[in-house]
Amino acid sequence: MPVPDAATVVVIGGGIIGCSTAYHLARDHAADVVLIDKGRFTGGSTWHAAGLVGQLRSSASITQLLRKSVDLYRRLEAETGLATGWRQTGCLRLACNPERWIEFRRQATTARSFGLEMHLLSPAEAKALWPVLHTDDLVGASLMPTDGQASPTDVTQSLAKGARQHGAKLIEGVSCIGFDIADGRVRGVHTSQGSILCEKIVLCAGIWSRQVGALAGVSVPIQPVRHQYVITDRIPGVWPGSATIRDPDRRTYFKEEVGGLVFGGYEPDPIPWPAGDVPEDFEFQLFEDDWDHFEPHMTAALARIPVLADAGIKQMINGPESFTPDGNFILGEAPEVRNFFVGTGFNAFGIAAAGGAGSALAEWVMRGEQPLDLWPVDIRRFARLHADRGWARERTLEAYARHYSIAFPNEEYERSRRTIVSPLYERLQARGAVFGAKLGWERANWYAAPDEETRDHPSFGRGNWFAAVGREHQATRERVAIFDQSSFAKFELRGRDAAAALSFIAANDVDRPAGRLTYTQMLNSRGGIECDLTVARLAEDAFAIVTGTGFRTHDFAWIRQSIPAGLAATLSDVTEEYGTLALMGPRSRAVLATVTKTDVGAAAFPFAACRDLRIAGAAVRAYRITYVGELGFELYVAMADLGRVFDALMDAGEPHGIVPAGYRAIESLRLEKGYRAWGTDITPNDNPYEAGLGWAVKLRSGRPFLGREALAEVVARPLAKRLVTFTVADPAIVLAGRETIFRDGAPVGYLTSAGFGYTVGVNIGLGYVRNGDGVDDAFLRAGRYELEVATERVPASLHTAPLYDPTDARIKA
């Protein structure tokens, strides 16, 4: 088939992801779509995949995508006439130690929260399902009955046929060799057989995605890694249709195939490949068998299924797959180029993910915004620093090695650390800081006392930082604490039309006098929350915008793309120019008054104001605002002056009992105050009214803003869900998030975030209560609530007001 001159969308790559995306673009959106592949379809990673299809992930949206894959694979043959090899076998997971068993019990509850069934089994029940298993070392097992397996090549060919049936053009043997980009937008694709004018590009080039993306200046932080498994001859006792098995404590997985076994695993010392670019002509190729590297898997598999010792090995498959620095795939519009979309980095679950990921990506491409909350896989969760190959390789190898590790809450990566450090790093370290990392920044999570170890020991119980965080929490509530939040993302919007532009993008009224702060959301066309941030009016034509560290790329891209055409407003990122010190607590004003001549009293410097001060000879922009629920000030200081200002505040604070405090204390403090966190409590799936943030929406003002039409409809109907706070009094319970909420015995939602509130002395969780007929105060009050925590139901109390200082009296003092 000749390459057409023009198309609306060009998909690059005919693996399972590209074919699924093309299929959904054609079927659901009747898009004029062309897919090109440099070789033959499936010739990259897809053809040699093992084909296990699991569904449960720690995010509800991603789980929803994987469920969609299963639905699609089940019914695709009826549509295209080509089988997918889908078999619903179930998946058996094996737990060999008590902590793994807790993880399974928590997973079973997460599954219920997300609408999936997961059963917990005894070792004997696991043995009954798989009689050749050695089960003496098991504590228990879990069974997800709706998981299964599919044939990767067959699914892809079926999707390709379906795409063609719906009008897509799929062409093999055509390479993308470059792009036509003008004014930061896609104009076309250059191929080995001529150019195609197009409006949108979808890059699904698997292990080649980094280098193809680079042709457009788009950073795709993936690292190909060698991944291997073996296929055995028939084994007596291995029955067709048996559940797939995951044995995470032995780092291995199994599936039945024609009466034999396919088994492989995730090594602690994975082998990246190649050091540079992936060769162009690598197609339907495997690496040499690497039995030495596979040995630990072989030993583990023999111990689990002893009859394997007598089985013949048919083949070893050793092929490359693209992995990412956090183990999640990469989806969405690249921040560097408008209309350039990416779907890659599938971390050995691309077969499981393709159906749902292709559907979501197609919708994203056509609507220009994500169809549901896809933050865990959003390409905008990365930043420019991730373009560094070395950074991405080291972090990715660690993520790969941890694939089957127990996923404790609050765990930090160890590799690719200390990429960006605040000028206070050594000072904080000397005070016992234990650091974590966020978007490359090293940040103090908590401070160990001299007799405490300065490292994390995560667990499903209280971490070893529990007491230390309690001390920081108490200091903030009772005295004063200082938080180094220099990693905050900071932008400036300047220009003649800056106010008009920002007024259109923000849901709250930001067009206030200079010196005023506004807390606001930014909404998509469905009224879902895309950003949650603070805006300071600096001048008639200038605004400073501050958002969370991790949301830097995402929020910048959202704001820039939402500036209405023709308005004179320029957005710039000034994150590294200013450090941020948050001085929080009832004595914060007294400390600040000691170090500056400016009047910082309540009348001169009221809540939600912004003032310019001088501290220790340095210019400081101070915001009177808080995320911890106390009187407090955020101080923005040129990075070069940060150390001086910090020292002055610590000296002035000494008589007041000042302490440095970290991010884990912030989490506890904000939960008591019911402050929402974007990405968990508030996401593009949730509108401000559901989130309890309707007070920050200028709907009644009559002024136009993004999402307004959708919100006008929202307020005309009863709310289908509402974010509320739960508490659990039993101190032995540890809430971690995703616990199921029961109302009068029926599941109505799950916790979006959770932790311990040291002042109120109870476990706290935030979560949406859902009801098809509407959720009002009467409905909320009438219920009797329980939370399911690791499969056990515990009584819970519901609160619609903040647990701490519900009238904001302390903040506004």
Ligand SMILES: Cc1cc2nc3c(=O)[nH]c(=O)nc-3n(C[C@H](O)[C@H](O)[C@H](O)COP(=O)(O)OP(=O)(O)OC[C@H]3O[C@@H](n4cnc5c(N)ncnc54)[C@H](O)[C@@H]3O)c2cc1C
């Ligand atoms: C050993 C192994 C076992 C696995 N087991 C499983 C499993 O059990 N379950 C599971 O869900 N996943 C598994 N996976 C992962 C799965 O194979 C991948 O996630 C999936 O195949 C990725 O599909 P893709 O479409 O992104 O990439 P690919 O299949 O690699 O497709 C990319 C395509 O892009 C084309 N291309 C590249 N550059 C260009 C260019 N410049 N111009 C045009 N075309 C280009 C290539 O030719 C290729 O066909 C496994 C992977 C491996 C290696």
